[in-house]
Amino acid sequence: MLRLLVPIFALVFAASPPARAQDDDGWHPPPDHLTIGYEEEGKVDASAKACEVFVRDMVEWSENEIQRGTMEVCAARKRHVEAYAALQKSYSELMTYAGQDHRLSQVEAAKNLGAMVKACIDHKSNLTTGGHNIRMDIIPNDIAATCLKLGKGLLDAETEWFKVGFTESHPAP
Numbered sequence: 001m002l003r004l005l006v007p008i009f010a011l012v013f014a015a016s017p018p019a020r021a022q023d024d025d026g027w028h029p030p031p032d033h034l035t036i037g038y039e040e041e042g043k044v045d046a047s048a049k050a051c052e053v054f055v056r057d058m059v060e061w062s063e064n065e066i067q068r069g070t071m072e073v074c075a076a077r078k079r080h081v082e083a084y085a086a087l088q089k090s091y092s093e094l095m096t097y098a099g100q101d102h103r104l105s106q107v108e109a110a111k112n113l114g115a116m117v118k119a120c121i122d123h124k125s126n127l128t129t130g131g132h133n134i135r136m137d138i139i140p141n142d143i144a145a146t147c148l149k150l151g152k153g154l155l156d157a158e159t160e161w162f163k164v165g166f167t168e169s170h171p172a173p
Contacts, residue, residue: 030099030106034091036114036151038121038144042084046077059133069134076141083148087117090155097162113151120147 035041045051051074055066091110098104124143131139 027102028107030095031110032092034088034110034114036117036121036148038118044077044080044084044141046074046081048074051077054137055134058136073134073137076138076145079145080141080148083145083152087148087152087155090152090159094155094159094162097159113154116154117147117151120150 055069
């Protein structure tokens with residue numbers, strides 16, 4: 001009898017469907033907010049006053065140059081802030097479609113997307129000298145904005161896939 005049980009258990013386990021990403025007992029809802037994990041994440045101050053303070057502390061220029069530099073720093077910071085907000089909005093929209101599906105690993109997906117965007121920022125940061133003067137602020141903000149936009153694009157493609165579904169003309173992102 002024991003000799004029959006071993007092959008039967010082997011067949012049962014071999015024929016079992018693969019484990020899902022998460023079962024209902026271990027399922028956790030996705031985070032409300034996507035965390036990337038880079039320096040100053042979500043804390044960029046794009047106000048004219050903050051930009052001017054940075055420029056005045058960084059350089060000794062004429063008033064006209066200070067004003068032009070302030071506008072450049074604020075523009076880069078604004079691009080960063082807007083890209084971060086757009087990424088968060090896209091993440092939230094994706095989670096309205098995929099967030100409650102207990103078969104998915106939304107928590108891990110959020111961590112992985114954050115790691116991908118962070119890796120992009122690190123990659124691009126390692127390919128620049130960082131600039132000097134006001135460029136020390138402009139370059140990192142533009143790098144972050146570029147990588148955040150890449151992440152947003154991925155989220156938007158995934159959201160579209162959840163809306164439309166998998167078809168021959170619309171493969172998975």
